[in-house]
Structures are given as C-alpha cells and as structure tokens.
Amino acid sequence: MTKDLVPAAELAQRSPVRFPNESAAYRAARTALLAEEIELRRHLERVAAQRRALPPGGEVTGDYRFEGENGPMGFADLFGGHQSLAVYSYMFGPQRERPCPMCTNLLGALEGNGADIQQRMALAVVARSPIERLIAWKKERGWKNLKLYSDLNGLYSRDYHGVLPDGSEIPSFNVFTRRDGTIRHFWSGEMTGDSADPGQDPRGAPDLAPLWNVLDMTPEGRGADWYPRLSYET
Structure with missing residues (x-):
C-alpha cells in the first residue's frame, strides 16, 4: 500500500492554501513542513497498524x-x-x-x-x-x-x-x-523516563493530551518550565 502513495513532497506542492501577505520564504518553508507533516501522518498510520497486529498479550489472571x-x-x-x-x-x-x-x-x-x-x-x-x-x-x-x-x-x-x-x-x-x-x-504506553530524549519529560507518542499538541503548534512550543494546575486565579 505504501508504495502506491503519492510522495509527500508532491502532495505538499499541490496544496492551494495561501494566506494574506505571506512571503515566498514563508511559503517555501511551510510547504517543506507540510511534506513532513504528511509523512508524520503516514508514520502514525503505520504505527497504528503495527500495534493492531501485535500477537496476543498475557492473560489477565490477577485477583483484581x-x-x-x-x-x-x-x-x-x-x-x-x-x-x-x-x-x-x-x-x-x-x-x-x-x-x-x-x-x-x-x-x-x-x-x-x-x-x-x-x-x-x-x-x-x-x-x-x-x-x-x-x-x-x-x-x-x-x-x-x-x-x-x-x-x-x-x-x-x-x-x-x-x-x-x-x-x-x-x-x-x-x-x-x-x-x-x-x-x-x-x-x-511504555515510554518512560528511560526512553525520554535529552531535555524532554517522559511522554508517549502520539501524545494523548490535546494540551501539548496545541502548544506544539505555537512559536513558544511546550516550554520547559510550565505545567497545568488544578485551578487558576480568575
């Protein structure tokens, strides 16, 4: 199936999306990023298929x-x-x-x-x-x-x-x-601190929390010194 897919770079080039006053440099960089995003989507699909194909896991026998x-x-x-x-x-x-x-x-x-x-x-x-x-x-x-x-x-x-x-x-x-x-x-989810990359908090992929996915779409990113709280001052 993968061999029949249109190359991600070609799909990215086909994108008709443009925004007011964007520069040529911005569009070129955004198109290159779009190709990577398409590849990421495809990789997530491959990982999900590999997950679904796992052999049977251990039988649950504990007195829970x-x-x-x-x-x-x-x-x-x-x-x-x-x-x-x-x-x-x-x-x-x-x-x-x-x-x-x-x-x-x-x-x-x-x-x-x-x-x-x-x-x-x-x-x-x-x-x-x-x-x-x-x-x-x-x-x-x-x-x-x-x-x-x-x-x-x-x-x-x-x-x-x-x-x-x-x-x-x-x-x-x-x-x-x-x-x-x-x-x-x-x-x-088995990604623990032992498998975290340098400078990262332990986290899985894809991240189940929408919070972090949204922050990843901003110039500031997730940051390294902020975590959610149970309540905030109004």
Whole structure:
C-alpha cells in the first residue's frame, strides 16, 4: 500500500492554501513542513497498524478488585458489553492531598470525549483512593462521562505499572481485550523516563493530551518550565 502513495513532497506542492501577505520564504518553508507533516501522518498510520497486529498479550489472571460508584466489581465487569477496555491509572492515591495536575488535565480531555469513546470501547479510570473520595473529586471537576474506580487491594496498580516497586505512583494507560471469554493485555504506553530524549519529560507518542499538541503548534512550543494546575486565579 505504501508504495502506491503519492510522495509527500508532491502532495505538499499541490496544496492551494495561501494566506494574506505571506512571503515566498514563508511559503517555501511551510510547504517543506507540510511534506513532513504528511509523512508524520503516514508514520502514525503505520504505527497504528503495527500495534493492531501485535500477537496476543498475557492473560489477565490477577485477583483484581475494584469499587465503582455502584459498588464492588471484578476486572471483567469493567468491560461492560465491549470487547476492548482502556484503563488509566490516576495518580490520586490516599497519600495525596490532591490528585496529580498532569493526570487531571489529560482526564479532562478524555472526559470531553468520554461519551463518544464509550460507544466503541470501555474506558475506566482507576485510582487507589477510596471511592467516596473519587466521587467527591469527580463532582468537584464536573465530570460526567468518566467512570472512576477504587483499586481495593492495589494489585492491579502494582501489576500494570500504576505503582512503582518503591510505592510511588506513575500514570499508566493500558488496553485490554476480551475474546471468547479470555481477557488479555493488549497494549500499554511504555515510554518512560528511560526512553525520554535529552531535555524532554517522559511522554508517549502520539501524545494523548490535546494540551501539548496545541502548544506544539505555537512559536513558544511546550516550554520547559510550565505545567497545568488544578485551578487558576480568575
């Protein structure tokens, strides 16, 4: 399929887009960038296809117990009627006075798309705080589409990298499948600090948080000294 694609540089040259008062130098540089953006889009498609083609992951066999807004649940219950389940490990354990601002920013974006996402798959947010605390926080944020669960025995968080061996929390995003009654791990974001490039915070690709993607489109970029907060002065 790839060999039949029109070269990205040729597609970029075909673009009819022009803006008032732009210089020839700007247009030449923008056209070169457009070719790279087309290549990036194609690379993302190749990565997604490679991800979908992964062999079956490990079977989920742990004694994972959760409590949701409607009571206790097992791991299989998180799927509802879907075959795929995404679980975000929220850095909001009982030792935290307030949850992680970075996690909260990302979840705010998932909240906005939650109703749409859950037409195609199940989506769960797991944290180690008691469910009453999670419900209160959900109400404070005005979230309606996210389903929050307390990891009652902490086993899920430990096995699927929401908690490090020393007990500290890290964000984790895992996808699971259920086929013919068997639940398996499918994929997880595995870009940690060990795989970060120099000068970068650890992050995956593509970045799930719209915040950073939007900032990447500005002259200032993401910067190196700013992070989202849980609230701002009005």
